[in-house]
Amino acid sequence: MTRQKPHNLKVPVFIAALMALIAHSSLAAGPCKHFAAERQPFFGDLHIHTRYSFDAFLSNQKNDPDGAYRYAKGEMITLPDPFGDQTIEAKIDRAIDFAAVTDHGQFLGEVALCDSDWGTLAWWAPTCIMSRTKNLWVQLYAASQWTLSGGMDGVAPQRSLICDLGDCTAAATTIWADIQAAAERHNDPSDNCEFSAFVGYEYTQGQEAANLHRNVIFKNANVTERPISVFDSNNQVPELWRQLKKQCLDASNGCDVMAIPHNSNLGGGLMFPDPATIEEAHNRRALEPLVELIQHKGASECRFDRLQGIGVDTEDELCDFEQIPSDNLHMLGSVEGKMRSEKGQAVNLSSFHRRNLMRNVLKDGLALEQANGLNPFMPGFIGSTDTHTATAGGAQERQYVGHLGSRDAGFRNIQDHFVSNPGGLAVVWAEENRRDALFDAMRRREAYATSGTRPLVRFFAGDYPENLCEDPTAIKLAYDKGVPMGGILTEQPGDMPPRFYISAQRDSGTALFPSNPLERLQIIKGWVDSNGNTHERVYDVAGSPVNELGVDPLTCAATAPGSASLCTVWQDPDPTPDQSAFYYARVLETPSCRWSTLQCQNMGVNPLSDACPDQLAASTRRAKALGASEDAFKNCCRVAEDEAFYTPTIRERAWTSPIWLQPPP
Structure with a gap:
């Protein structure tokens, strides 16, 4: 059996190749053929995970950043099926204009060591062994070990045994260089300006599974030496901002950067606290000009419960759109059709924090400005996918292949990730499809979010x-x-x-x-x-x-x-x-x-038909033929009138x- 070895841990080779690519890109850059002084729309995705992310790696996802960029450009890539075999071919309906691979910054070295060579000691670390298996339950246990190490389960972040058995810093430096090199390979420096690739990573902080994550996006090839992660920031977002200022904005080397919060709907009310200091307020304004309003883990604009007929500080009935029942990352804890985590259960509307929702955050920003003279909450909106399957920009409802590798491939999508969705797209109005022009548009917030379509x-x-x-x-x-x-x-x-x-x-x-x-x-x-x-x-x-x-x-x-x-x-x-x-x-x-209605119909179970229960009963044989349990498609016949948020259309x-x-x- 041949194993794929996507990276060589000899750091100087990667860095030398990267420097050559950067030099070529800088020399070749010029004005675009298609330049519009009154600006034009460009569609992209700024939240993409590849095999370099621990949770994509342990879900049998084999595509690296090159694969993600190829998909973004309209090429076919291969993905894992529900059992981890690379049998699914996927292609986006239309290429997008720009993208950023944003693998988890804190575990780049650990994942590289797990995926390096059986002759290395770190390769045999228990978490590595469990992460390479195709068994779903073992994978999920491995995921709990990764999140424990990253400080996402109530304890402080701490390096794992993997780093005792191998050099995580050297391995992370290698992968960070490869991420940069991939962005340079796919960024178009010619005057055709067909595609822009940004260097980026995800800062993944989450106390008690509350999502405080940010995607860190660099304007150009001048970036920090390594990703600034929870291990470098004392697990504090304000320290991330200070380090980004020190290592990038104040470095006098042309480095420019922004951080984009995502999934405030799963933030447990912690994503947007009142600033503790004036410095924090200014740093948030300077470094976080955008928020990700929608992605595959739900929408964060507002929230309205149809069953109760009330919302979270809103009467807007259209706020029932793509809502996640819980308010933290344990929403991913459904396995074989059952929620296995107590924290993943639905949260009462009265307990759902106002500032999980961006409309309330914007309103509270006005109140803080009136009280203190400074509004710390003035972000623009974008969407993205948060794909962990390297399907950059794959936000279409039709032929949606899932975003979590084997964990939501095939029947597992309807069975376990029914409340999720294909995510959205980021759209910016810029003069041309160049990194500088796109980044400047994002900085001035001339951007909008879509739920996956392209108006x-x-x-x-x-x-x-x-x-x-x-x-x-x-x-x-x-x-x-x-x-x-x-x-x-x-x-x-x-x-x-x-x-x-x-x-x-x-x-x-x-x-x-x-x-x-x-x-x-x-x-x-x-x-x-x-x-x-x-x-x-x-x-x-x-x-x-x-x-x-x-x-x-x-x-x-x-x-x-x-x-x-x-x-x-x-x-x-x-x-x-x-x-x-x-x-x-x-x-x-x-x-x-x-998307779920379309996939259910493909399985012969139509959520829009009165005969849905009878069709569901007849689907048992088809489910077993797929290797699924007999009730894999029971979500297809959920009745919208009984649901707080879900509708088949x-x-x-x-x-x-x-x-x-x-x-x-």
């Missing part, structure tokens, strides 16, 4: 005429007389309330993956009153809601009418003079089938970064 959305605030949508120079005027998404608009004494320009075009789709029309445009407003109380309101500003199923129940083809494009100029009918506020746009598509959507309105000084 084109623009959002501005300023002094605009009511007929701006009919003006062929609308975008130029929008920039000249206002600010785009992510901007701050400061009112002057005597100013009229601003007008908001919002336009959207439907996803163009493909022959294999047809898109849905647009249903409506909404603007969400948040503000704080003179007493420090926060408020929100949702406005429908264009289009109209669909009140029927909206899909063919047999084929899932879209049937609801909608629009190819929507545009409007809107003015707040209830302005709040002399009070800070934010506004962001939400774009809704007409109903479409959720969804409204794909996009969320723009907010625009902040500040009163006169």
